[in-house]
Amino acid sequence: MKTPTSPIVAPVALLTSAVLLTSAALLTACSSMGGTSQKFDQASVPESVRVPAGHKVAWETTGRGLITYECRDKANAPGMVEWVFVGPQADLWDRAGRKVGTYYGPPATWEAMDGSKVTATQLAVAPAGEGNLPYQLVKANPAMGSGAMQGVTYIQRVALKGGVAPAMACTMAGKGQRQTVGYQADYIFWKS
Known part of the structure; x- marks a missing residue:
């Protein structure tokens, strides 16, 4: 004998299936946005730039932007000029690819989208x-x-890429001229 089916059961079953499929898709998307990225390993950098014990990684970002240089008199070398670092302008991105802040200077300043910032x-x-x-x-x-x-x-x-002084010659005739170069670097933020 066939059991009568309530007209509500089929739509509820379909809705439940849709919710489960949507949830699975969202979890997959979230994990692909950064959940599988490896944590930063201090052993990958020279000892001189490692953070002292007792601190932990709080935030991993990638900065992409420009660094400005200016052709100026060379310090302690009268009559000579060189490219001098003026400052950076970069956006900071988290491991999921979302913009989370900016890096600019001088002075070197890291600013989160929430308005908090640090100099160093x-x-x-x-x-x-x-x-x-x-x-x-x-x-x-x-x-x-x-x-x-x-x-x-x-x-x-x-994780640095680029950012050094321009290849273009800095000459006395070009003194005061500014050039920008592209760069990328990971900025790892630590807290105690």
Whole structure:
């Protein structure tokens, strides 16, 4: 004998299936946006730019942007000129590909989208390969504003691509001229 089917059972079953499929799709999408990325490993950078024990990674970002250089008099070398670092302008992206802040200067400032920001003092640098800015370790000053930057103690610049002074010659005739170069670097934020 066939059991009568309620007219509500079929739509509820279809709705439940749709919710389960949507949930599975969202979980898959979320995991592909960064859930599978590896955590930063300090062993991958020179010892001089490693963060002291007792701190943990709070945030991993990638900065992509421009660095400005200016052709200026060379310090302690009258009559000579060189490209001098003026400052960066970059967007910060999290591991899921979302814009989460900016990096600019001078002074070097990392600002989260929530308005919190930090400046820092350079502690160490180490070579990161020809044509790349050096690895860098900075000690963060107390954060301004509350948010993601609050409690940041150190910032490492790693995974560098580009950013060195322009290949174009800096000459006395070109003194005062500015050039920008593209770069990319990971900024790893640490808290105690």
